[in-house]
Amino acid sequence: MAEPRPLDLEAVQTSLFFETPEQIYARVFRALRPRAPIPEMHVEFCRFANADSFIKLEDGRIQVRISDLLEGAPAPVGEALAYILLGKLYRKTVPRVYAHRYRLYMNRRDVRRQAQIVRQVRGRKFISGPQGEHRNLDEIFEGLNRQFFDGLMGRPQLGWSRRAARGMLGHFDPAHNAIIVSRIFDSPRVPLLALEYVVFHEMLHLEHPVDHNGSRRRVHTREFREAERRFPDLTRAKEMLKRL
Secondary structure: OOOOOOOOHHHHHHHHHOOOHHHHHHHHHHHHOOOOOOOEEEEEEEOOOOOOEEEEEEOOEEEEEEEHHHOOOOHHHHHHHHHHHHHHHOOOOOOHHHHHHHHHHHOOHHHHHHHHHHHHHHOOOOOOOOEOOOOEHHHHHHHHHHHHHOOOOOOOEEEEOOOOOOOOOEEEEOOOOEEEEOHHHOOOOOOHHHHHHHHHHHHHHHHOOOEEEOOEEEOOOHHHHHHHOOOOOHHHHHHHHHHO
16 A cells, blocks of 8 residues: 655645635635535625624634735734634634734734724714813823822823723723713712722823733733732722622
8 A cells, every 4th residue: 555645844834825715714624524514604804993803603604804904914923813703603612823823913012003903093082171071081081190190190082981881891992092981970869989980090000011922912901900009098999890
């Protein structure tokens, strides 16, 4: 019996670089579902305001919509995203190497910078302004700025959320340089200490940006946590938030 021919890795890698997006998704589909017939594939790059991608199966056809931020990505990154999206669609376990490869590319400094520019240019951000019915975020920001930052922190845009959200009490949006606080705090029934802590926490995100190291993304670094301990009554403030 003749010995099997060794796998030509160079040929495999070369073919990957000359595949169309539809061919990549068909090949990955076959790897994940070897016995199922391959459906028609349609892949398009869209002008999204972020790096999101979407996949759906409709009328026997798989439709994939990918942020145009990834249109020029290397072919192995496109392959990794195909594994991630098709794995999610069919609830298949995908080797971690693909998620690692995708995160590694998205965490590159040039890619992160381009994504931020896209969010600034295309993204629409609702910012109500600092004055609420009962509380003023400008006043709270400036008080915390003097107390903890020597008054040297530049004021970002400040605003209240559209609804009194409980799932996200506050967030800092670096693309729009804005701190948004849940409208749940714009009430005399909510302790002022809880609101001050949320604003302080988001101010720390200006002072300590997200740390990117390879495929890892750390929002709350060791330096961030150490700075957070400067807040008086930290434990009591966090307990108040839990009760919300």
